[in-house]
Amino acid sequence: MLRELSNAIGVSGDEGNVRAIVLEAIREHVDEVTVDSIGNVLAFKKGTGRQRLRVMLDAHMDEVGLMVVGYTNEGLLRMRTVGGIDARLLPGTLLKVGPDQMPGVIGVKPIHLADEAERNKVVQIKQLAIDIGAKDKEEAEKLAPLGTYAAFDTTFREMGSAVSGKAFDDRAGCAALIALLRGERFPSDIHAAFTVQEEVGLRGARVAAYALEPDCAFALEGTIADDIPKDKDVSPTTELGKGPALTVMDRSFIADRRLLKLLTETADELDIPYQFKQPGMGGTDAGAIHLAREGIPSITIAVPCRYIHSQLGLLNLDDFHHTIQLTRESLSRLTRRILRRN
Template identity: 35%
Template structure:
């Protein structure tokens, strides 16, 4: 892969799919992958699983790649007498970034609303100095209660309304966690079309990662992979006021080979294999140690029958879990290239050491 398809990534980014309500983005991904694999199916929890058969696989070895398709979002919890909506978060948000955020309530029809809170002019000095909690926000649809209730019910999902654009040399938009890796996995399948790989590949678009890796647990239990690579974003904190020892990753310096996150100590063999593959094929990369937060790596590693030799490749992302997120095209391109070469070379590594 040499160039990023901005329009396709934009469509993937802007298609809704809160945890548990991934159908819109799953349906779009089915339309994209169905002709790129030997077989595809969905499981009961909603994972989309594609299969590409290996050409030299007498031991029936399986490799699982996983990119989660859900995005952090909200759920309607209550509609008050004036039509304001109270909500529950689906996934982790930085509450200070919610003020005046535009959202879409996905009811009988989509309604655009605004995240509201107590106006600063009405706050006491003490209130102005405290960090607001998500429970203090509400959604204003600009409609009275009786109009809201024609279209909105308790339990409806809510996503952010945000356009993906180019900012300088970077991409900026909503839900790049993890839609930028969903896009990358799609590009991997495109690159492998017509090529041979040694082992069976299960390229999996998982659900409900943001609320506890739930889709990855189910998929890994069913697939029972020998090897696994999660594909997700990581903290790109190459920004002011971050000490060098606290930097996790930097934008534009290549994809990140994960060593550790709060949910997984990556298998040392997978880390070494990915490093050697990147060096062999001259693919720019950086290492990743993430001390807070986890990914589908944990589900892949621990939910197969005997455990999987698992690791992860990440894309650095600034402003993670905030209103808009930022990534660099170079890091996406290097991720795709490293994944493709790894899948082609995985039988050549000595996994016994």
């Protein structure tokens, strides 16, 4: 499932391919499934009745990418980023452009023609262009009209205990959520939301949370792992192989302490490895969900991924499976009493 989701194209605002995969994967395992007016997939899986709770499980379908915003006389495509992408990573990147997935490559001035000052400067997005082999501006406009999307051309691969691919933020969360929905029923009613446009402002989650009106919410994510060599001895945000990452605080929300306690106590009881994400970095759909209506207790549980928001990410499969396990076991222990405010 993770392979199929990672290989699928779904830049923010153009999640249709991913949505089709999700619908096919869950349709026979839920009691109801709909697509709302902005493209979120909303699925309902009735609980056993042991707990009368409405629990929202969230994962976003979209990925970062590029959009065509202009042309050069030579037939190159000017572009802008959709979501947060570091322009330093882009030169030489292979792309799939438009609905027909035309091959493209991002070009920049060759190093042979750059002076010393240019070589030592960080490349700006305005210095880059997409080459689709068009002979002139007229052909480029015909092949890739303004607003055409472009996505990274990356293929999922197995690498021992790890896998590499694109869009693990948040296809890892989508794959985990699908696995949960395809399993046994939980004590509580599950309202799953596969959301759109997270990378451009948590937009789908805001709509979904308002519509579902849950008692609490779990956002399933792929998050930053920077356990790679650094100039200074600083703690990594998260590390591969040390289990799912639990958010205490990021730029979008502060985790509900009752749900955080539930997750950590469950993990400790069952010897499931976990780690805390370094506070203050990033943001997730939980940032929009927790502010919906009168407020929704929310938590984020994430699979650590190296090199997210780039052409290729890498995650540890044990972390992925432990994320599913910890979420499943925590949901089985969730009660209304836990959510009571002391």
